[in-house]
Amino acid sequence: MTAQNKKAEDDYYCVSLPPSEWRHIDRWLGDNVSLTSVVLTELNKIQKTYEKGKRSAVRIGIASIDTMIGGLHPGELLYVGSAEERYNFAVGLNIIHAAGMEGNKKVLVFNAGRGQYSYARSLISLCTGIEESSLQNAQSLTGEELEQVETVFAALQLSNISIISTPNISVEEICNKMKALRVQDYPDFILIDNLSFLTMQEPCTNRSEELQKITEKLWSIAKDSRIPIVLTGSLSKRRMEMEGYRPTAADLPEERMLKFLDKIVTVHGNGKCKDRLYITVIKNPDGTYGYRKIKYDPASNRLIELLIQGQNKSSYKSN
Structure with a gap:
């Protein structure tokens, strides 16, 4: 040997x-x-x-992430962290759009931090490229823009996307809703946006303990149901101003969360380039680490893949 x-x-x-x-x-x-x-x-x-014998990868729809982590396998908990909440929200929206609408995946979303109408407007803005402020003041829309909105609305009605909007929802409520699902109704994966707004019914001595227990419960229910979960959440801001800043596991909001997260992807911006984000893999049992740049439109929250030399969609392989 x-x-x-x-x-x-x-x-x-x-x-x-x-x-x-x-x-x-x-x-x-x-x-x-x-x-x-x-x-x-x-x-x-x-x-x-x-x-190894049972796992088959599910693509979440963002090519940069899917290529690096090899997709999500049944029962895996993926943490998407950023020091700026708007980047987490943008990633969540793009996952819903790419997987739920373009990929026709069955996606269940727990929206814990935003009102349901705000979430809907943001999704329409991403799909149409129309700024949210224009959607709020609909009188300023052109006839062509209104037609775009109606087309997106029709596509959303035909999609397999379900969004549960409950501000500050408890992790126990999420687990109970997952347990109530029939096997034939299981989604391809679940997106929870955002850890910062999740709570626990069980008493905790402080927020650090609460974050650890929330993560542990989500990890446990993912393993029991074998439904992969994407959880967005915060990262520490203490090193953001450093030159060459790139997040590490030390930037998690609670160190004890690390053992309950199967895969960790971070998202951070570049002060000089407002339209670029860095997607970095910092934990991945499947072996691929590193980072990729992606184009970001702050007005619509749309993420646009940059050309990856030597790679295309066919480079993605599921186990």
Whole structure:
């Protein structure tokens, strides 16, 4: 066996378990019993083999993200984080448009932070390219623009997009609604916008503990239902002004969230180029990391893919 193959095997059998849980098992099996490690490593192998055989990737519709993370697999929790909430909102809207309308995916959206009419206007603005202010003051629309709005409205009616708008919805309510779904009604994936506005019915000592428990519950319900979840949320702003700034896992709102997030993608802007965003993958078990630039229209929240040298849509592969 080569050194490279040996390392791959070691990684495959690697078990990450807190010391407290090891001690709990050893208390029953005895400190010197090797069965502890044997059982746990074998369980780890079985779980990974099972997952590899069952997983098929779902595209969320943003090519830069899909290409890097390999799509979303059943039960995965993807965190899309940004220090600026408007970028998270833009990503969410583009996922709904690309996957739900153009890709005809069944998408369930939990809108926790915005009014339902504001969310609808933003989606129409993205699809038509008409600024939201013009949609609010409909008298300023031209006949052609009004026709565009009506066309988008008809397309939305035919789509498989469901949006539940409940400001400051609790994570327990989200989990209960997911559990109430019949298997035949399962969406291709769920989008939750935004972690910053989610709450918990269960008492917590502080917001940090609440964020950890919210993430853990979403991770758990994703695994139980095997429905992939996209969760948008905030990142720390403390390093934003640094030259060459690029977010890392240390910028998560709560460090203990990290172990419950299967994949993490960050979005940040460039002060010099207002129409460019950077999409960065900072956690991905499927192995691809790095960043891509994407064009951003602040007026309509539309994201436009820039040409990726040597890559096109056919480069995307699902397992």
